[in-house]
Amino acid sequence: MKIKRKNRNIFDIADSGSMSDLAFLLIIFFIVIAIFNINKGFILGLPQKNSTKIVNIKDIIKINIKENGDIFYNKEKVTIDDIEKNIKEDLDNNPNLTVLLKIEENVKYQNVVNIIEIVRKLNVENFSFSIMKDGE
Amino acid sequence: MKIERHKRKIITIPISSMSDIAFLLLIFIMLISLINYKKVIKIDYPEANYKEVTQADSNLEIWIDMNGTVYYKGNIVDLKSLENIIVDTVVKKPDTRIHIIADKNTPYKNVDKVVEILKLLQHRVVSFVVKGD
Numbered sequence: 633m634k635i636k637r638k639n640r641n642i643f644d645i646a647d648s649g650s651m652s653d654l655a656f657l658l659i660i661f662f663i664v665i666a667i668f669n670i671n672k673g674f675i676l677g678l679p680q681k682n683s684t685k686i687v688n689i690k691d692i693i694k695i696n697i698k699e700n701g702d703i704f705y706n707k708e709k710v711t712i713d714d715i716e717k718n719i720k721e722d723l724d725n726n727p728n729l730t731v732l733l734k735i736e737e738n739v740k741y742q743n744v745v746n747i748i749e750i751v752r753k754l755n756v757e758n759f760s761f762s763i764m765k766d767g768e
Numbered sequence: 769m770k771i772e773r774h775k776r777k778i779i780t781i782p783i784s785s786m787s788d789i790a791f792l793l794l795i796f797i798m799l800i801s802l803i804n805y806k807k808v809i810k811i812d813y814p815e816a817n818y819k820e821v822t823q824a825d826s827n828l829e830i831w832i833d834m835n836g837t838v839y840y841k842g843n844i845v846d847l848k849s850l851e852n853i854i855v856d857t858v859v860k861k862p863d864t865r866i867h868i869i870a871d872k873n874t875p876y877k878n879v880d881k882v883v884e885i886l887k888l889l890q891h892r893v894v895s896f897v898v899k900g901d
Contacts, residue, residue: 672900673896678887
C-alpha cells in the first residue's frame, strides 16, 4: 500500500531576519567586555634588590615627594606643572639624564603616579624610584 | 487500510521580539559586569591622562586598597602567601605581567611592600595600573 505523503509548508522557525540582530548585539557585548578588561598604566622596570648602578652625579636629578604632597626638584620646592617644564629643559641639555624619585612612606599613591606619568611622557630612559627611609 | 493523518496545528513562535530580549539581556549583563568584584573591593584607581596599554597575554593582578590590605583574585592575602602565588604563577608562565592596582589614596609604603617582593624575586617588570580619559 502506498502511503501518500503530504507536502508540508516549510516554516523557518529561526527567522534569519532577527538572527542578524542577535549576532550584532553579541558582537557589541563582546567588544564592551574586552574593553573593560584591558589594564592601562605604566610599565616600569625594577632593579635587582640591593643592586647598584654607577651614574655620573651631574646626570642625576633628585625629586622628593613629601607626605603633605610637596615636591622638591633638586631640593627646590616646585609645583607639579613646573616639574614637567624643568625635566624637559634638563633633558634637552642632557639626554643622559637620570631621574631619581624619592618618596616618603605616607605619600599618597596618586602623587607618585603623577610624577611617573610625567617621566614616562617625556621618555626619560633612566628613571629610578624608591621609598625614603627614615633619616634620608 | 488508509491511515488518516490528523492535521496538526502549526505552532509558530513569534520571534520578532527576540532582538528586544537580546537587547535587554545585553543591558542586564553590562550592568552586572559593572558591579563586578573589582568594585566590591573598593579601589579608587589613580588617574593619569598619559598611559600605555600594559595588558599582556598572561596577567596577574594584585590589588591594594586604601588601608593597605592586599588582595589577589578578590581574597585577602598576606605578603608571604603573595610571594608564593607570584612564584607559582611565574614558574608556570614566565611571561606573566604583574599589575599593581592600588587605591589612589593609599600611602606609597603599601605599594612599596609589593614592589620589594617583586625585586626580591628578581621580577623585572611591573605595571602600575591607572585610569583616565
